[in-house]
Amino acid sequence: MSDYLLSIVLLSPTAFAILLLPIPRRWKKVHRVITLIASLIMFAISCRLWTSFDANDPGFQLDIGRIPWIPQFGITYHVALDGISLLLVLLTTLLLPVVVLAAWSFNIEHIKSLHISLLLLTTGMIGTFVSLDLFLFYIFWEITLIPMYFIIGVWGGPRRIYAAVKFFIFTMVGSVLMLVAIMYLAWFHHQSTGIWSYDYVDLLATAPLVPTTGGMLAPGLLVFAAFALAFAIKMPVFPFHTWLPDAHVEAPTAGSVILAGVLLKMGAYGLLRFNRTLLPDAWDRFVPLLLVMAVIGIIYGALVAMVQTDIKKLVAYSSVSHMGFVVLGLAAGTQASTQGAILQMVNHGLTTGALFLLVGMVYERSHTRQIADYGGIAGVMPVYTTIFLVFTFGSIGLPGLNGFVGEFLILAGSWEAYPAAVAIACLGMVLGAVYMLWMVQRVFWGPLDNPAMRSMPDINLREILVVAPLLVFISWIGIHPNTFLSPMEAAVRLLLAP
Amino acid sequence: MFTPSHADLLSIAPEIILTVAAGLLLVLEAFLPRTRRYMSELTIAAVVAAIWTRLYLPLPGEVWSGMLRIDATAGFVDLYILAALLMSVWMAGPFLRRSESEFGEFYSLLLLATVGAMVMASAQNLLPVFLGLELLSIPLYVLNAFLRRQQASVEAGLKYFVVGAFASAFIVYGIALLYGATASTDLATIGRLVVSAGSLSPLIAVGLAMIVGGLAFKLALVPCHAWAPDVYQGSPTPVTAFLAVVPKGAALVVLLRLVAEMDLPRLSPGGVVAAGVAAVVSQTLGNILAIVQRDIKRMLAYSGIAHMGYALVAVFVAGVDGGAAVLVYLAAYTLMNMGAFASIAMLSEREDRPHLISDLCGQGYKRPIAALALTICLFSLAGVPPFIGFTAKFVVFRAAVNEGFVWLAVVGVVNSLFAAFYYLRVVYSMYMRPLPQREPVYRFSLPMAAVAAVAALGVLVLGVYPTPLLDAAYTAILSLVR
Numbered sequence: 001m002s003d004y005l006l007s008i009v010l011l012s013p014t015a016f017a018i019l020l021l022p023i024p025r026r027w028k029k030v031h032r033v034i035t036l037i038a039s040l041i042m043f044a045i046s047c048r049l050w051t052s053f054d055a056n057d058p059g060f061q062l063d064i065g066r067i068p069w070i071p072q073f074g075i076t077y078h079v080a081l082d083g084i085s086l087l088l089v090l091l092t093t094l095l096l097p098v099v100v101l102a103a104w105s106f107n108i109e110h111i112k113s114l115h116i117s118l119l120l121l122t123t124g125m126i127g128t129f130v131s132l133d134l135f136l137f138y139i140f141w142e143i144t145l146i147p148m149y150f151i152i153g154v155w156g157g158p159r160r161i162y163a164a165v166k167f168f169i170f171t172m173v174g175s176v177l178m179l180v181a182i183m184y185l186a187w188f189h190h191q192s193t194g195i196w197s198y199d200y201v202d203l204l205a206t207a208p209l210v211p212t213t214g215g216m217l218a219p220g221l222l223v224f225a226a227f228a229l230a231f232a233i234k235m236p237v238f239p240f241h242t243w244l245p246d247a248h249v250e251a252p253t254a255g256s257v258i259l260a261g262v263l264l265k266m267g268a269y270g271l272l273r274f275n276r277t278l279l280p281d282a283w284d285r286f287v288p289l290l291l292v293m294a295v296i297g298i299i300y301g302a303l304v305a306m307v308q309t310d311i312k313k314l315v316a317y318s319s320v321s322h323m324g325f326v327v328l329g330l331a332a333g334t335q336a337s338t339q340g341a342i343l344q345m346v347n348h349g350l351t352t353g354a355l356f357l358l359v360g361m362v363y364e365r366s367h368t369r370q371i372a373d374y375g376g377i378a379g380v381m382p383v384y385t386t387i388f389l390v391f392t393f394g395s396i397g398l399p400g401l402n403g404f405v406g407e408f409l410i411l412a413g414s415w416e417a418y419p420a421a422v423a424i425a426c427l428g429m430v431l432g433a434v435y436m437l438w439m440v441q442r443v444f445w446g447p448l449d450n451p452a453m454r455s456m457p458d459i460n461l462r463e464i465l466v467v468a469p470l471l472v473f474i475s476w477i478g479i480h481p482n483t484f485l486s487p488m489e490a491a492v493r494l495l496l497a498p
Numbered sequence: 499m500f501t502p503s504h505a506d507l508l509s510i511a512p513e514i515i516l517t518v519a520a521g522l523l524l525v526l527e528a529f530l531p532r533t534r535r536y537m538s539e540l541t542i543a544a545v546v547a548a549i550w551t552r553l554y555l556p557l558p559g560e561v562w563s564g565m566l567r568i569d570a571t572a573g574f575v576d577l578y579i580l581a582a583l584l585m586s587v588w589m590a591g592p593f594l595r596r597s598e599s600e601f602g603e604f605y606s607l608l609l610l611a612t613v614g615a616m617v618m619a620s621a622q623n624l625l626p627v628f629l630g631l632e633l634l635s636i637p638l639y640v641l642n643a644f645l646r647r648q649q650a651s652v653e654a655g656l657k658y659f660v661v662g663a664f665a666s667a668f669i670v671y672g673i674a675l676l677y678g679a680t681a682s683t684d685l686a687t688i689g690r691l692v693v694s695a696g697s698l699s700p701l702i703a704v705g706l707a708m709i710v711g712g713l714a715f716k717l718a719l720v721p722c723h724a725w726a727p728d729v730y731q732g733s734p735t736p737v738t739a740f741l742a743v744v745p746k747g748a749a750l751v752v753l754l755r756l757v758a759e760m761d762l763p764r765l766s767p768g769g770v771v772a773a774g775v776a777a778v779v780s781q782t783l784g785n786i787l788a789i790v791q792r793d794i795k796r797m798l799a800y801s802g803i804a805h806m807g808y809a810l811v812a813v814f815v816a817g818v819d820g821g822a823a824v825l826v827y828l829a830a831y832t833l834m835n836m837g838a839f840a841s842i843a844m845l846s847e848r849e850d851r852p853h854l855i856s857d858l859c860g861q862g863y864k865r866p867i868a869a870l871a872l873t874i875c876l877f878s879l880a881g882v883p884p885f886i887g888f889t890a891k892f893v894v895f896r897a898a899v900n901e902g903f904v905w906l907a908v909v910g911v912v913n914s915l916f917a918a919f920y921y922l923r924v925v926y927s928m929y930m931r932p933l934p935q936r937e938p939v940y941r942f943s944l945p946m947a948a949v950a951a952v953a954a955l956g957v958l959v960l961g962v963y964p965t966p967l968l969d970a971a972y973t974a975i976l977s978l979v980r
Binding site for chain 2: 069070071072073109110138139142143145146149150153154160161164165168169172173176177179180183184186187190
């Protein structure tokens with residue numbers, strides 16, 4: 001039974017989505033309750049996965065083997081977990097109940113479709129993190145597009161259609177070329193071994209042999225570039241980030257949280273899992289480019305965040321900066337920096353997710369996200385202000401909270417190899433403190449000029465429940481990061497082994 | 499004198515059933531016009547009988563002294579042609595009642611056109627190819643113009659007729675040239691001569707080019723595509739659905755047989771280049787022009803041009819992989835288009851007005867079944883998993899990559915980005931824009947909803963589990979590619 005737990009976590013969201021289909025649209029409460037129960041069950045199962053996980057085993061666990069799916073092409077259903085996937089699955093299943101609870105007060109139409117979309121999206125996200133067959137991985141990767149497109153486009157802000165289409169097309173630009181690259185790798189495997197397979201474990205043996213010499217158009221480099229483009233757009237890395245602010249700002253709170261919390265991580269995960277291990281030679285050639293893009297992203301994201309007038313847009317650009325740190329850690333490629341990068345993925349999911357939730361809460365009360373409209377609300381919403389401050393500190397890397405651990409590991413781990421990049425990235429940390437604290441100052445302190453803000457109710461019990469789990473986890477990571485670092489340590493060591 | 503044997507007659511039992519039914523419907527229409535109400539059901543019964551016989555009677559291979567070749571490929575294609583017919587007839591009943599044009603001739607002509615397509619799909623000789631083509635085309639000219647009080651419908655009929663006559667002339671001239679060069683119209687004989695000669699003589703090359711050019715009109719490949727948007731738009735929607743799928747399938751099979759018998763990829767490098775260019779241009783032009791369409795039927799016409807570009811890639815990649823990819827693509831294309839047109843027929847208010855995409859605003863919640871079916875079919879056409887359209891594209895591009903045509907796969911996938919753009923526009927009109935001020939009047943129809951739902955379900959189920967379809971296609975193609 002416990003062997004199938006992973007498949008249960010993966011497929012049960014879809015099963016619940018199908019269960020919601022026949023329930024009438026009018027019964028909004030029923031949809032909410034069923035989805036919440038489903039998400040709590042999934043979180044419980046992932047915690048069970050976590051406790052039964054053997055941290056000393058660097059390989060894939062809970063592997064029930066390859067189940068033939070499209071035998072003509074050697075495509076199988078093959079899912080398993082290693083330490084890296086485990087953390088990201090935990091993050092996904094933690095954020096789902098949070099999001100469902102956050103959308104409770106969402107007084108909008110089509111509640112049923114929203115919950116079905118969220119559940120289908122969850123299957124796609126978890127599938128991306130646990131698939132070991134590249135075809136299966138691609139399917140899950142693409143499946144996430146459709147529900148997210150609807151979440152942004154149906155329940156989003158005024159420019160939602162533009163943002164939704166932009167999100168869809170941008171992501172697809174990257175992924176279609178990745179599909180050709182996957183086909184090429186399978187063909188190359190067949191050429192070398194005579195067997196058709198899309199399995200990651202099989203391709204690990206042959207993909208590194210794809211020639212990378214012979215100029216810019218060597219197949220290995222092109223395959224690498226196709227994968228890297230897909231992941232760079234998703235993360236997003238500096239020149240490919242333009243879809244992100246639009247999508248984040250227009251998406252409803254639930255969409256922003258999932259988008260920042262999990263969808264961006266799919267890109268970083270893919271870069272580490274596939275680019276790094278399948279094409280190590282090409283990786284070495286591309287490291288300088290990745291470093292440059294990472295550093296530019298860190299500084300650029302922070303500078304642009306500083307001049308934003310919309311709180312949500314500010315948080316969106318801060319994501320570009322934070323994901324720059326993740327790329328830096330991955331590109332530096334030491335044990336510490338890689339572990340730091342993976343932890344930073346989780347950190348970013350928790351803090352940025354929480355910030356989007358918190359911004360959503362005041363937006364529901366005041367219907368504005370302009371920094372200029374606020375000021376002095378610390379006086380009327382003291383509890384809210386305290387919670388917001390804690391997450392702000394987590395985001396800017398105050399010791400004792402999660403952000404510090406991730407960024408410190410990344411910077412310390414990268415220092416030896418790339419001191420210049422680390423020096424510039426440190427500047428990015430300073431800028432991060434500047435834009436976040438400046439925003440906090442303008443929103444929470446100063447005179448309470450806006451009369452509409454004077455009667456704003458403070459955060460209520462349900463809203464505290466929404467952010468409480470995130471609060472627990474960011475403090476836990478800050479105080480005892482080893483709980484989260486140790487399960488992935490062996491896996492990262494294996495992954496980085498030459 | 500040639501007397502057909504028992505086996506000959508049995509091998510074309512489905513065609514005989516359809517022809518008899520077509521005749522019967524004409525007689526009923528003339529003498530018992532009150533039976534019109536039941537003609538749709540009668541036709542469905544005939545089609546089901548034909549499907550049943552095709553499924554359970556053996557596929558004997560060459561029959562009618564080598565004129566026809568009822569092999570596994572023909573069986574596979576026949577089945578999907580019959581499935582397309584079934585869905586067209588099913589949605590035609592309520593459609594004709596709604597547009598006050600319920601006449602028995604409609605079904606009769608549709609059945610005859612299907613017989614033509616089936617003859618084409620199993621033709622082993624150029625004469626039945628031509629015979630089938632004409633039997634397919636002439637009823638379609640009438641069907642296009644069936645809503646004779648509507649200018650657009652009559653215009654569609656006329657346009658398809660003029661272009662079709664042109665294409666037929668091309669093909670018949672090509673056949674004459676081939677006959678002049680080889681003294682035979684038998685594909686196997688011509689193939690043997692060509693392969694043993696090791697190259698194409700100028701006469702044969704020109705003859706083949708004319709036949710392929712004529713087929714390109716039926717496939718609506720660039721540069722023979724200009725008729726498609728007007729004809730799609732003007733024809734009655736069930737006829738558009740039939741026209742979008744059946745002639746293209748029959749023409750592709752003829753093309754597959756030509757390529758396989760004459761070993762064209764090896765013998766005619768120039769032809770391969772021309773086909774590659776036609777495929778790329780069809781994809782790109784079709785997709786780009788689809789973006790600017792405001793009428794959804796015109797949009798699907800341009801998308802059809804692009805899709806035939808994808809299928810053409812598989813045709814000349816050839817081999818077992820390429821051939822199977824063509825068959826899979828056809829099956830996928832049939833399901834997606836049937837679902838899309840059935841949904842459009844349900845969602846459109848009146849037949850004599852353009853089917854504007856902007857008229858679909860807000861329909862997502864008003865007509866959930868039709869809108870959801872249309873959404874699934876459009877995502878599938880765009881090539882997004884987990885739908886059959888993605889699997890079909892995957893099979894085609896995989897075949898191309900395996901044969902070393904990586905660049906074609908790259909062009910193809912980049913093209914699907916343009917495609918995603920215009921398919922998404924329909925989806926967001928339905929779900930993300932508010933209903934218009936003046937709410938259109940709709941009439942729910944169970945048969946149309948059933949066709950849309952069945953097709954959409956097929957798109958989803960075969961997308962998630964394509965193995966049975968792939969198995970059937972790979973088994974079938976072995977009868978053709980040796």
